[in-house]
Amino acid sequence: MTTTEELQTLVLTTLDSKGSIENTKEFKASDGKEVDQLVLLGALKSLVDKEMVEYDTIEDEIWVLTDEGDEIVDKGSHEANVFEAIPAGDEGLSIPELQKLLGNAAKIGQGKAFKNKWITKKGDNLIRAVNSIIDQTRIDLDIICSTGKHSDPNVIADLKRRRLCDKHKIISYSVTKGPKFSLTIEKQARDITFEMLQSGEWKKANFKKYNFDALGIPPSGGHLHPLMKIREELRQIFFEMGFEEMPTNRFVESSFWNFDALFQPQQHPARDAHDTFFIKDPAVGTQFPTDYLERVKKVHSVGGYGSTGYGYDWKIEEAQKLLLRTHTTAVSSFMLYNLAQKEFKPVKYFSIDRVFRNETVDATHLAEFHQVEGVIADKGLTLGDLIGFMETFYEKMGIKNLRFKPAYNPYTEPSMEIFSYHEGLGKWVEIGNSGMFRPEMLEPMGLDPEIRVIAWGLGLERPAMIKYGLENIRELLGHKVNLTMIENNPICAFDLI
Ligand SMILES: N[C@@H](Cc1ccccc1)C(=O)O
Structure with a gap:
């Protein structure tokens, strides 16, 4: 193997002594082997960049032998082998015997040998029809093998048809001196350095040309945060189960939608500033559906719909307070209020997004x-439906064996906390x-009393921490997050939890 530097020296010294190079095909490397024209092209291109040489491409066609062609050059054509196999004289050779001697080649060779009138039949045997033969196929192939050409196009066509030779394109180059021709290759500078600026050397330096065709370093793509991967997986589970995604872009909400609409009394401890982030500026929201607001006020203060209510003095000021949901x-x-304003159709809604608590x-x-x-909202839904949905939903996350424990939420009755036995942690x-x-x-x-709405909620962080084996939530969110962890974690698969 000749290196680029060796080839460049070869090109430059040849140009120096001969003035030009007609065809680089003639080049022989120092070890006497042929020069790889592709490696040579690389060497030429870098000399062209420095304007030391100029080159043109020469396209040529040569004929090369196939493996079978090579074999014929080695051992003779099938027809010649058939002729040779048959002994001189009247006795000849039977076809099965010939086959035994030459195998498959006997059949092909036999036909050709008949055509050439080299052999004939006597009874069941094959005998020679001439005393000696000239194996022209072998001679023709030999010429092609050593010169890459043949003067008779018919011969080439015939040999090609017989798949004994094939056309190859070869590329080589003619080279002449460029405007900056020299025998020494000056090292080109790639970057301007501090030293070059200081010494003024940059003014004379020979800089490497920009290569605008270079592909550059591929930028590494963005990566989904592990939480977002789990969120994506959960979204797919909901979509599979026929759920529609709710718009969750309102982080700032009024106390009305966050608490009052949910029958959460205004003195409820969760509404305290210890648990809720209230917004200072603007501090209140005033756009509420008036009729509905009145009905909410009524159900809280005096009851209705078969309920006694909480019996307290409901205040609009409290409902207007803006907060982070x-x-x-x-x-x-x-969404349920909006659903109640239209003709009812059963719905399945889901959402996965941020919430805020002053914890x-x-x-x-x-x-x-x-x-x-x-x-899920539909007529006649039961607690059994809720349990059933829950089991399917969690099973799709890879979580089986659920336990349900009675609980309390101001807006649900009955309410259930959901537990699962975690093998890794060894507890429920x-x-x-x-x-x-x-x-x-x-x-x-405004929803029909027959319409039942079942609902459930869960945090995204806990399954994520279990899945990614994290013990501190700050390793998952915030400035302590290890970016390689984000890059390297695969798309989450829940069955691995
Ligand atoms: N909102 C409840 C979860 C929940 C949603 C729906 C129905 C019942 C409970 C929570 O914050 O924990």
Whole structure:
């Protein structure tokens, strides 16, 4: 193998002594072997960049032998072999014997030998018809093998048809001196350095040309955060189960949709600033459906729809307070109110997005996290439907063996916390909260009393932490997150949890 540098020296010295190179095909490397024209092209191109040489491409065709052609040059044509196999004289050779001697080649060779009138038949045997033969095929192939050409196009055509030779394109180059021809190759500078600027050398330096065709370093693509991968997987589960995604782009919500619409009393401890981030500026929202607002006020203060209500003095000021939504159930209440304004059709809604709580931040809690929420509205739904849906939903996440424990939410009755036994942790862990929305919430919206709405919610961070083996939530969110962890984690697969 000749290196680029060796080839460049060869080109330059040849140009120096001969003035020009007609065809680089004639080049022989230092070891006497042929020069690879592709390697040569690389060497020429870098000399062209430096304007030391100029070159033109020469395209030529040569004929090369196929493996079978090579074999004939070696051992003679099939027809000649047939002739040779048959002994001189009247005795000859039987066809089966010939086959035994030459195998497959006997058949092909026999036909050709008959055609050439080299052999004939006597009884069942083949005998020679001439004393000696000239194996023209072998001679023709030999010429092609050594020169790459043949003067008779008919011969070439015949040999090609017989798949004994094939046309190859070869590329070589003619080279002449360029304007900056020299025998020494100056090293070209790639970058301007501090030293070059200081010494003024940059003014005289010979810079390597920009290569605008270079592909450059491929930029590495963006990566989904592990939480977003899990979110994506959960979205797919919901879509598979026929759910529609709710719009969750309103992080700032009014207390009305976040609490009041959900029959959560105004003195409820969760509404306290300890648990809720209230917005200072603007502090209030005033756009509410008036009739509905009146009905909500009524159901809280004096009851209705078969309920006694809470019996307190409901205040609009409290409902107007803006906050960062504390749960995505705020979105569900807004969506259910909208559903009640149209002719009823059963719906399945879901959402996965951020919520905010003014909690003490520790290894497993942040002041913001993601909630997954599913809501199904239809006539005559039962607690059995809720349990059934839950089992299917969690099973798709790879979680089986659920346990349900009675719980309390102001807006659901009955309410159930969902637990699953975690093999890795060796204990039952709470994996969600659920329930059937109360009539005090649904009927003021205008929904028919026969319509039941079942719903459940869960956090996104806990399954993510278990899945990615993280013990501190700050390794999942915030400035302590390891970016390589984000890049390297595969798209989550729940059956691995
Ligand atoms: N909103 C509840 C979850 C939930 C949603 C729907 C029904 C019941 C409960 C929470 O924040 O925990």
